Amino acid sequence: xxPERRRGEALVRAIHEAALxxxxxxxxxxxxxxxxxxRAATAKTVLYxxxxxxxxxxxxxxxxxxxxxxxxxxxxxLRADLIAALTLLTDWMITPAAGAxxxxxxxxxxxxxxxxxLYRKVFxxxxxxxxxxxxxxxxxxxxxxxxxxxxxxxxxxxxLVFKLSIDSDRIPGPDEIAAIVDEALLxxxxx
Amino acid sequence: xxPERRRGEALVRAIHEAALxxxxxxxxxxxxxxxxxxRAATAKTVLYxxxxxxxxxxxxxxxxxxxxxxxxxxxxxLRADLIAALTLLTDWMITPAAGAxxxxxxxxxxxxxxxxxLYRKVFxxxxxxxxxxxxxxxxxxxxxxxxxxxxxxxxxxxxLVFKLSIDSDRIPGPDEIAAIVDEALLxxxxx
DNA sequence: TCATTAAGCTACGGCTCCGTATCTAATTTG
DNA sequence: CAAATTAGATACGGAGCCGTAGCTTAATGA
Numbered sequence: 001x002x003p004e005r006r007r008g009e010a011l012v013r014a015i016h017e018a019a020l021x022x023x024x025x026x027x028x029x030x031x032x033x034x035x036x037x038x039r040a041a042t043a044k045t046v047l048y049x050x051x052x053x054x055x056x057x058x059x060x061x062x063x064x065x066x067x068x069x070x071x072x073x074x075x076x077x078l079r080a081d082l083i084a085a086l087t088l089l090t091d092w093m094i095t096p097a098a099g100a101x102x103x104x105x106x107x108x109x110x111x112x113x114x115x116x117x118l119y120r121k122v123f124x125x126x127x128x129x130x131x132x133x134x135x136x137x138x139x140x141x142x143x144x145x146x147x148x149x150x151x152x153x154x155x156x157x158x159x160l161v162f163k164l165s166i167d168s169d170r171i172p173g174p175d176e177i178a179a180i181v182d183e184a185l186l187x188x189x190x191x
Numbered sequence: 192x193x194p195e196r197r198r199g200e201a202l203v204r205a206i207h208e209a210a211l212x213x214x215x216x217x218x219x220x221x222x223x224x225x226x227x228x229x230r231a232a233t234a235k236t237v238l239y240x241x242x243x244x245x246x247x248x249x250x251x252x253x254x255x256x257x258x259x260x261x262x263x264x265x266x267x268x269l270r271a272d273l274i275a276a277l278t279l280l281t282d283w284m285i286t287p288a289a290g291a292x293x294x295x296x297x298x299x300x301x302x303x304x305x306x307x308x309l310y311r312k313v314f315x316x317x318x319x320x321x322x323x324x325x326x327x328x329x330x331x332x333x334x335x336x337x338x339x340x341x342x343x344x345x346x347x348x349x350x351l352v353f354k355l356s357i358d359s360d361r362i363p364g365p366d367e368i369a370a371i372v373d374e375a376l377l378x379x380x381x382x
Numbered sequence: 383t384c385a386t387t388a389a390g391c392t393a394c395g396g397c398t399c400c401g402t403a404t405c406t407a408a409t410t411t412g
Numbered sequence: 413c414a415a416a417t418t419a420g421a422t423a424c425g426g427a428g429c430c431g432t433a434g435c436t437t438a439a440t441g442a
Contacts, residue, residue, distance in 0.1 A: 005389055005438050027301055029220030034429055043390050048431070099300075105357055106297035109290075110218055115360075152367075152374040155354050160343060162357075163350035166296055169306075176343075183343040187378040196408050196419055225399055234420045239401070 006042075015040045015047065016061035017096070023058060024099035028107050028114070031058065058100065059117045065097035071130055073137040078144070081137075082185055085130040086157050086177045093161075093171050131157040131185070145190060153188045160184055197233075206231045206238065207252035208287070214249060215290035219298050219305070222249065249291065250308040256288035262321055264328040269335070272328075273376055276321040277348050277368045284352075284362050322348040322376070336381060344379045351375055 006014060018040035023031055031054045037044045051057040071085040092098055101118065108115040132154040138144040160180045164172045172180070197205060209231035214222055222245045228235045242248040262276040283289055292309065299306040323345040329335040351371045355363045363371070 007388070007439065011389080025301070027218065027220045027298055029218045032429060033431085043392095044429095044431085045391085045433090046389060049388085102297065106293065107218055108360060110216070150370065150374055151355075152351060152370050155351060155358070156347065156375050159350040159354035160346060162354060163346050164342075166353075167346075169299060179341065179343050183341055184347050184375065184379045187381070188375045190378070198409065198417090198419070202419075223399060224401085234422090235399095235401085236403090236421085237419060240418085 011042065011046070012050070013064075015042065015057070016064050019054070019058050019061040020065065020096040020100050023103050024096060028103050028111060031055070033057075055111070055114055059114065059121060062097060062100060062118060063121045065100075065122075066095070068092045071133050073134045078134070078138055078189075078191070079181055079186065081134045082131055082157065082181045083174075083177055085134045086161055086180065087174070089130045089158060089161055090171045090177065093165065129154065129158055131155075135189075148189050153185075156188055157181070157185050202233065202237070203241070204255070206233065206248070207255050210245070210249050210252040211256065211287040211291050214294050215287060219294050219302060222246070224248075246302070246305055250305065250312060253288060253291060253309060254312040256291075256313075257286070259283045262324050264325045269325070269329055269380075269382070270372055270377065272325045273322055273348065273372045274365075274368055276325045277352055277371065278365070280321045280349060280352055281362045281368065284356065320345065320349055326380075339380050344376075347376050347379055348372070 015036065018036050019031075022035050022039055026032075026035060033044050033047050033054055036054060036057065037047055047057065051060065068088065071081065071088055073081040073085075101122070104111070104114050104118050132149075135144065135149055135154055139146040139149050157180055161172055161177070164176060164180075206227065209227050210222070213227050213230055217223075217226060224235050224238050224245055227245060227248065228238055238248065242251065259279065262272065262279055264272040292313070295302070295305050295309050323340075326335065326340055326345055330337040330340050348371055352363055352368070355367060355371075
């Protein structure tokens with residue numbers, strides 16, 4: 001009984017949401033215009049008027065998705081700042097956009113253009129990873145040996161969060177994040 | 192001009208190979224009986240006589256895939272043994288079965304039965320991970336503090352190998368594996 | 383108010399995969 | 413060599429998605 005026809009931006013936003021939800025549910029291989037339209041409760045024609053393929057639509061949706069918060073180090077407690085950075089990561093991992101990003105990166109070999117677009121539109125604009133931001137900050141203020149900042153050490157935190165997520169099929173909790181920092185990250189930094 | 196009709200085991204092996212190759216190329220969502228049959232150069236009927244779904248077929252194929260070598264620590268050079276263990280991992284990662292395993296784990300949320308079957312048929316029979324085998328060995332012979340063997344530290348090596356693979360879209364080389372051991376693993380073990 | 387824009391609906395032929403049935407011919411086995 | 417298996421080929425109706433077309437009707441704004 002409510003005709004209420006969506007238009008313009010509101011409609012596009014609903015379609016973007018539908019696309020992310022659809023990817024999370026069906027995977028990249030199962031992403032179809034028909035499915036997105038159904039979930040957004042609109043018509044296929046509306047989609048085709050704006051995008052040529054489901055992938056173009058998806059890249060747009062990712063570009064519009066809320067950007068991740070950037071860690072703001074307190075600069076006087078490295079351990080707490082690292083934990084905060086990894087917590088930001090796990091917070092992001094439960095968002096719809098994260099599911100889509102996971103799908104794209106893990107199927108990169110099959111859809112390289114998509115992965116490329118993801119990096120260009122989402123990752124590159126944001127500067128660097130979570131822990132790297134913190135570590136660079138501490139290195140710049142002389143509280144950390146810059147030689148300890150390598151492509152390996154700056155990835156340890158994120159790597160373990162992802163690995164634990166895969167192995168246990170759930171996002172690591174505060175205790176596990178603390179263990180990552182205490183048992184892996186800080187020792188590798190020489191602390 | 193070669194009628195040469197495959198039968199029994201030889202045929203099944205060819206079908207298994209086709210299934211793994213098909214998963215690598217199309218993803219789990221795109222895995223179809225039709226596609227596997229086409230790639231194996233046989234008829235759909237042959238597949239349906241043995242398996243009810245592409246997923247059953249795939250699980251069988253994984254069970255038959257060459258099991259991974261188990262690290263055999265030399266017990267007098269931890270660093271070399273860790274590097275050897277991670278090299279075994281990267282060697283495995285370029286096999287067809289690894290592509291299928293990656294697809295299944297990354298799409299676990301969509302096909303939980305598949306992931307469950309994977310663990311039951313492939314991971315569980317093999318005991319533990321690559322570096323964990325080495326570390327347990329050294330801890331048992333008293334050359335390593337057993338308290339250093341935590342769910343975190345035993346995962347650092349594998350976690351970084353996977354993370355680097357995802358980020359750079361290629362398998363880490365010998366220098367990168369050495370860096371993982373020297374900059375992340377050994378420090379976390381207190382060495 | 384009234385013309386313009388765009389959303390929403392229905393339908394189309396074409397394609398691919400589904401799962402099954404039927405038939406043939408190659409290979410094994412006794 | 414004859415009999416029993418089973419691989420392989422073909423065809424089927426059904427379903428879902430493709431991309432496009434034609435139309436109705438709600439929202440907008442001059």
